[in-house]
Amino acid sequence: MSSSPAALATGRLEAAWRTLARVEDPEIPVLSVLDLGLIRTLEETAAGTLRVGVSPTYTGCPATEVIRARVQQALLRAGLGPVEVHMQLAPAWTSDWISEEGRRKLNAYGIAPPAPHGDAVSCPRCGGRDTELLSAFGSTPCKALHRCRSCLEPFECFKCV
Amino acid sequence: MSDLPKVGARERYVLRIADLSLVLGQRLGEWVGHAPALEEDLGLANIALDLLGQARLLLSYAGELEGRGRSEDDLAFLREPSEYFNATLAEQPNGDFAQTIVRQVLIDAFQLPLFEGLASSRDERLAAIGAKAVKETRYHLRYSADWLVRLGDGTAESHARAQAALERLWPYTRELLEEDDLDGEMAQAGIAPPLSAVRARWDAQLDRILEEATLKRPPDRYHRWFGKRGEHGEHLGYLLAEMQWMQRAYPGARW
Numbered sequence: 001m002s003s004s005p006a007a008l009a010t011g012r013l014e015a016a017w018r019t020l021a022r023v024e025d026p027e028i029p030v031l032s033v034l035d036l037g038l039i040r041t042l043e044e045t046a047a048g049t050l051r052v053g054v055s056p057t058y059t060g061c062p063a064t065e066v067i068r069a070r071v072q073q074a075l076l077r078a079g080l081g082p083v084e085v086h087m088q089l090a091p092a093w094t095s096d097w098i099s100e101e102g103r104r105k106l107n108a109y110g111i112a113p114p115a116p117h118g119d120a121v122s123c124p125r126c127g128g129r130d131t132e133l134l135s136a137f138g139s140t141p142c143k144a145l146h147r148c149r150s151c152l153e154p155f156e157c158f159k160c161v
Numbered sequence: 162m163s164d165l166p167k168v169g170a171r172e173r174y175v176l177r178i179a180d181l182s183l184v185l186g187q188r189l190g191e192w193v194g195h196a197p198a199l200e201e202d203l204g205l206a207n208i209a210l211d212l213l214g215q216a217r218l219l220l221s222y223a224g225e226l227e228g229r230g231r232s233e234d235d236l237a238f239l240r241e242p243s244e245y246f247n248a249t250l251a252e253q254p255n256g257d258f259a260q261t262i263v264r265q266v267l268i269d270a271f272q273l274p275l276f277e278g279l280a281s282s283r284d285e286r287l288a289a290i291g292a293k294a295v296k297e298t299r300y301h302l303r304y305s306a307d308w309l310v311r312l313g314d315g316t317a318e319s320h321a322r323a324q325a326a327l328e329r330l331w332p333y334t335r336e337l338l339e340e341d342d343l344d345g346e347m348a349q350a351g352i353a354p355p356l357s358a359v360r361a362r363w364d365a366q367l368d369r370i371l372e373e374a375t376l377k378r379p380p381d382r383y384h385r386w387f388g389k390r391g392e393h394g395e396h397l398g399y400l401l402a403e404m405q406w407m408q409r410a411y412p413g414a415r416w
Contacts (some may be wrong), residue, residue, distance in 0.1 A: 058211060089218070135200035137304070
């Protein structure tokens with residue numbers, strides 16, 4: 001995301017992208033809001049306000065409001081205010097927006113990155129490909145529960161939407 | 162967008178689809194801590210959460226259309242049963258697990274083509290909400306249809322319960338799928354998909370799922386439910402009493 005043309009436009013935007021790269025997701029703290037692809041727009045208005053469009057992952061996800069508040073606080077603390085953070089619904093968030101880096105971090109954290117419905121999910125612990133779905137829903141709206149038939153460990157998988 | 166229908170009608174239509182999600186979500190929430198297995202407890206709660214999220218977006222929008230300063234919370238917690246416009250099917254009691262799953266399949270299979278159609282609405286806000294909700298609903302239908310197949314094509318007991326639930330709830334589907342003046346007006350204006358198209362998709366889904374579940378499709382019967390215009394049966398009042406009592410007892414209470 002930091003290579004987006006907007007990031008190069010002004011130092012303020014560049015600093016904002018760098019700040020956002022350190023804002024953690026409240027549910028999966030190894031991921032930043034950038035890794036998850038949640039920041040859809042970042043721009044400076046004519047009046048000098050930093051406008052940030054945040055995409056919710058799921059309509060009912062309680063983390064959405066925490067994320068919004070964290071983004072706002074982080075930018076203000078970095079001295080980049082005034083800031084206006086709004087919810088950006090369209091286009092709808094997709095798990096395809098999780099960055100390569102994000103997928104790698106998820107796997108290292110023990111959560112299998114999203115795989116298209118019907119595709120094999122690899123065990124994040126032993127790498128085994130022989131896994132089964134235990135529950136289509138998990139501890140948060142974005143995850144499902146799987147089990148590895150090789151190492152027998154249960155693990156969470158990011159839903160593919 | 163100056164030729165869009167008068168705000169009153171559009172706001173009422175948005176409430177209609179918002180209330181379907183809200184009331185069904187509230188019903189599913191009743192299973193939390195009571196579902197037959199932990200996985201189903203999580204599954205039903207997660208679906209309820211998605212439905213609540215959809216309802217929040219839609220209610221906020223309805224409040225803006227209305228222009229009287231009512232928030233999503235005002236609309237959820239301070240309307241009377243006669244001001245709720247969900248189809249009567251959504252408020253039917255959970256019954257046993259089979260009845261909950263049958264109700265879920267019947268509504269998921271309706272919401273999927275509805276939200277797909279809304280995704281190309283001329284109303285940009287509804288288009289955004291529809292495109293978002295369609296992803297969630299696809300996941301819901303996969304879950305509920307899987308369960309209906311397991312119950313229908315399961316033991317003699319689970320089959321009998323699933324068939325009984327289907328017979329019990331089927332008469333309510335007419336109201337869900339039958340176009341009334343408001344549905345027609347919204348379709349005409351390009352705001353919502355025509356219900357005839359939604360119904361064709363619903364029929365095809367149901368035929369496929371019921372066949373795999375070895376369940377028999379009940380005959381269509383005369384119906385006399387009008388929840389979509391605010392005339393509800395005896396169940397909605399109790400549901401709202403549970404959902405609204407805090408705001409009614411302590412007006413304006415906030416977290």
